[in-house]
Amino acid sequence: MPELPDVEGFRRVLAAHEGHRIDRVDVIDSGALRDVDAERLTTSINALVFAGPRRHGKRLIGPLRQRGTRHLESDPTLVMHFGMTGLLLTARAGSDRHTHDRVIFVTDSEELRYRDQRKLQGIRLVDDDAHLDALMADLGPDAATVDQDDLCDRLRNHDRQLKAALMDQSLIAGLGNLTVDEVLWRACVHPSRSSRTLSAPEQERIHTELGRVLRYAMADGQIPTGPGWLTGVRDSTSPSCPGCGTPLRNSRISGRRTLWCPRCQQAPVSRTD
DNA sequence: CGTGTTGTTCAGTT
DNA sequence: TAACTGAACAACAC
Numbered sequence: 001m002p003e004l005p006d007v008e009g010f011r012r013v014l015a016a017h018e019g020h021r022i023d024r025v026d027v028i029d030s031g032a033l034r035d036v037d038a039e040r041l042t043t044s045i046n047a048l049v050f051a052g053p054r055r056h057g058k059r060l061i062g063p064l065r066q067r068g069t070r071h072l073e074s075d076p077t078l079v080m081h082f083g084m085t086g087l088l089l090t091a092r093a094g095s096d097r098h099t100h101d102r103v104i105f106v107t108d109s110e111e112l113r114y115r116d117q118r119k120l121q122g123i124r125l126v127d128d129d130a131h132l133d134a135l136m137a138d139l140g141p142d143a144a145t146v147d148q149d150d151l152c153d154r155l156r157n158h159d160r161q162l163k164a165a166l167m168d169q170s171l172i173a174g175l176g177n178l179t180v181d182e183v184l185w186r187a188c189v190h191p192s193r194s195s196r197t198l199s200a201p202e203q204e205r206i207h208t209e210l211g212r213v214l215r216y217a218m219a220d221g222q223i224p225t226g227p228g229w230l231t232g233v234r235d236s237t238s239p240s241c242p243g244c245g246t247p248l249r250n251s252r253i254s255g256r257r258t259l260w261c262p263r264c265q266q267a268p269v270s271r272t273d
Numbered sequence: 274c275g276t277g278t279t280g281t282t283c284a285g286t287t
Numbered sequence: 288t289a290a291c292t293g294a295a296c297a298a299c300a301c
Contacts, residue, residue, distance in 0.1 A: 003279060031297085058280080084280050085298080100298090118297045120280055160290060169281085178279050223279085234279095255292070257278080276301085287291075 002082035004143055004174030004214060007058050009221025010080070010088040013112070014053040014062055017090070020107040021049050021067060032102030032114060032122040034081075041125050044076055050107075051075075057139050057173025058082065061132070073129040079136075083120030089113050143174035144214045148207040155195040155203070162198075162206075163191035164254035174214075177256050178223050178231050183209045185230045185241075190265045191253050234259060 002010075022045055027038035048064040051071040055061065062078035065071040080088065085100075091111045097104075098115055103123055105112040114123055126132045141150060154171050155162075165171055166180045175183070184191050187205035189198070198206070217223045225232040230248075233239035239248045241261040248259050 006279085081280080083297095084278065086280095117299070118278090118280095120296065120298095158289080164290080167280095176279055231279095278299095280296105282295085284294085285292085287289100 002058060002084070002086055003176035003179050003223065004055075004058060005179075005217035005220065006087075006222050007055050007060050007082065007174075008144075008218040010060050010082065011053050011055045012221070013088045013090055014050065014060060017050045017105075017107055017110070017112055018052055019049060020109050022046060022064075022105055022107055024106040026104040026106065027102075028097070028104065029102040029119070031119045032116055034122040034124045036123075036125040041123075044125065044127075045078070048076070056136060056142050057169055058176070059136070059139070059173075060088070061136075075128065077126050077129070077132050079124040079126060079132070080114065081121035081124075083116060083118060083122070085118045086114065086116035086121065089115060138170055139173040140169065140171045141173065143172045143179075143210060144218065146172055146207075146210075148204065151207050151210070152198075152203045155198065159194055159196040161191065161254050162189065162193050162195050163256070163258060165195040167254065167256070175210075177258075178234070179213060179217070181234075181259050182223060182230045183213050185260060185265060186213065188264050188266075190267050191258050191260055193268045230259060 025042045030038045033041060045064055049067045051063040051065045053060060053062045058081060060080040063071040063075065064077060065075050091113050093111050100115045100117045101113050102116055103114040126135055155165055158165060162184060163180055166175050186209040189202050189206060223231045228242050230242060233242060240246060241248055241264060244263050246261055246263040249262050250259050
């Protein structure tokens with residue numbers, strides 16, 4: 001589930017806890033921790049308060065602070081990545097645990113729960129803002145705010161399939177498999193096209209649809225699956241294009257399941273799929 | 274018992 | 288070098 005829009009939803013969940021104090025951290029499964037053990041996590045954030053969270057790409061950034069002060073550069077920060085199956089939710093204190101609740105932050109009001117079936121990613125803790133910057137340095141600009149010139153410069157810098165380029169978090173941060181398929185379908189560009197040889201109108205369409213899809217999806221906290229969305233037909237047995245009705249192609253591109261419309265998204269002449 | 278999955282990383286290959 | 292491929296991670300559904 002978690003791509004940029006989902007993580008934006010989790011950011012709002014975390015934001016609802018701003019100003020609340022962490023009374024206890026229950027690490028139910030330390031397999032959901034990354035680069036930190038349960039002991040260090042628990043002791044270093046106990047009694048701290050959640051400051052205003054932010055998001056970059058698919059990472060949720062949860063700065064902490066001492067009660068009564070702003071977040072300082074020397075304060076620690078939680079960085080969460082949700083992999084393919086993670087989520088963040090608020091639960092009533094002491095309510096029943098879910099099988100996949102891995103870490104529970106017990107605050108002075110409610111509980112914040114990191115729930116994840118597969119534990120492909122997890123929760124990190126950085127000791128200060130310098131470590132946070134170092135951790136985030138491998139990400140490109142956030143996909144929801146990147147401007148067209150920056151996006152196109154970055155795409156032109158490589159000669160790869162568009163699908164692979166847009167999925168590369170160091171190029172643009174936040175796009176996942178569903179979003180990329182959705183954007184390319186709306187922009188009428190084939191996923192196997194080279195990122196280097198896009199026409200000016202194609203570049204503009206990709207940037208425009210990127211913004212539209214993400215804005216709409218962020219409001220929802222997920223990619224909408226309603227009528228008119230490619231995402232809505234992904235799991236049909238024989239999906240057809242929501243625009244023109246043509247049966248969609250369904251294959252592997254750049255190692256990922258990819259859906260596209262052979263009529264709306266013309267195949268590049270130099271490539272076979 | 275295979276196959277597949279909304280994410281990421283790494284080793285090996287072209 | 289850059290791009291690509293497959294496996295691995297972990298857990299579950301079909």
